[in-house]
Amino acid sequence: MxxxxxxxxxxxxxxxKIKIIDIHTHLFPPSFKDLFLYGIDYLLTYHYLIAETVRYLPISPDDFYNLSLKEQAELVWKTLFVDRSPISESARGIVTILTEVGVDFEKKDLSLIRAYFDKIDMESYVDLIFEKAKIDYVVMTNDPLDENEMKYWKCNIFKDKRFRPSLRLDRLINDWENIREYLxxxxxxxxxxxLDKWFLMIEPLYIALSFPPDFRYPDDMLRSRLLEEIMLYAEERKVPIALMIGAKRSVNPSLRLAGDSVGKSNIESIENLCRSFPNNKFMVTMLSRENQHELCVTARKFKNLMIFGCWWFLNTPSLIEEITKMRLELLGFSFIPQHSDARVLEQLIYKWKHSKEIIKKVLYDKYLALIRSGWTLKEEDIERDITQLFRKNFEDFIFSKQ
Structure with missing residues (x-):
């Protein structure tokens, strides 16, 4: 007991003990060569850290991006780790990664840190990172309209079960006129x-779409008609659709990927989709904190809706704690608590270590309250519940044909 x-x-x-399924990342396997990102220079030039660095310095984003990758990394290191304490979540993440892989950074000498990454054996290194992060497999973000990525799929070289595909159709649905000509x-x-050709080539676990805060369904835009076509196709293929809603793209274009922001979205559109397409399954994450309560309540009303993760700007300790508490209180264990959204391999370590620390605290408080209410809790109950959160909810939702 x-x-x-x-x-x-x-x-x-x-x-x-549990092996996590990371249901949404931007990672690629080593066989995808230039798309496979790892090591300290890519970690330091993560767009979260670029935006933070530029805030401190008398340098324009254009001047920053004109630097080489190594020069950018050196400037981020000096600004956030030498001249200041790395207190932000993404900066602390670098410290966690270096600690977990056993790199001595006491001297704050970036050349010594680089020397560690220069010596790694790539195949065993991927296994090491997955083991450190306790990952079973990750789901990639695969864009069939990205010619650089598609050259690897066309070579039929993908055989890595640690990395599972998803089909990302943002450009198809948000830039139709240009894509129509391309296709x-x-x-x-x-x-x-x-779609048939892409499914045959990629074999995705789900279809993924992201939308800005002003997304509405239904409306009189062509985007809604395209979405309906994709809905029908997903129903035929019996695969879920993952909707990621709330990113305001390029509010500061000079910052490039670091220039995206967040806006409050419309929950009624989710209700309309779930009600209008009862045979489709929707995985939904929303970027704005202000959407989270309403989204939880909506999930109580629709069995074909699975909410997941604390996405992007929500992936901070204070908000993960708040949102996970609310989800447990409203949905029990019927949600997916987190995904990493990792772009660089080693980010799996810090994003999951930090998230699990918070989720553990929330689970402790909720289980303790349950025990004090008179419930008898067994160790196998805890194992069952946590397995549901980190594995079973996703695989049941993906592979169930109901």
Missing amino acids: VDKRNLEEKINKVLE KVKDYKEIKDH
Whole structure:
């Protein structure tokens, strides 16, 4: 039996043992060569850290991006780790990564840190990072309209079960006129042949779409008609659609990827989709904190809606704690608590280590309240519940044909 004295130990035991499914990343396997990002220079030039660095310095974003990758990394290191304490979540993440892989950074000498990454064996290194982060497999973000990425798929070299595909169709649905010419189709109803080709090549677990805060469904825009075509196709293929809503793109274009922001979105559109397409399954994450409560309540009303993760600007300790508490209180264990959104391999370590620390704390408080209410809790109950959160909810939602 579990009680207050051993509750934390039992939760820790399960969290240390469980192999996580990371349901949304921007990672690629080593066989994708230039798309496979790893090492200290890519970690330091993560767009979160670029935006933070430029705030401190008398340098324009254009001047920053005119520097080489190594020069950018050196400037970020000096600004955030030498001249200041790395207190932000993304900066602390670098410290966590270096600590976990055993790099001595006491001297704050970037050349010594680089020397560690220069010596790694790539195939065993991927396994090492997955083991450190306790990852079973990650789901990639695969864009069939990215010619650089597609050259790897066309070579039929992808055989890495640590990396599973998803089909990202943002450009198809948000830039139709240009994509229509690229695909050489006259009408949006002709996209099925292309979807068939992409599915055969990639074999995705789900279709993914991201939308800005002003997304509405239904409306009189062509985007809604395209979305409906994709809905019908997803139903036919029996795959879920992941919707990521709320990113305001390029509010500061000079910052490039670091220049995106956040806006409050419309929940009624999610309700309309879930109600209008009851045979489709929707995984939804929203970027604005102000959307989270309403999204939880909406998930209570629709079985075909699975909410997931604390995305992007929500991936901060204070907000992960707040949102996870609310989800447990409203949805029990019927949600997916987190995804990493990692772009650089080693980010799996810090994003999951930091998130699990917070989720552990929330679970402890909720289980303790349950015990005090008179419930008898067993270790196998904790294992069952945590497995549901970090594995079973996703795989049941993906692979169930209901």
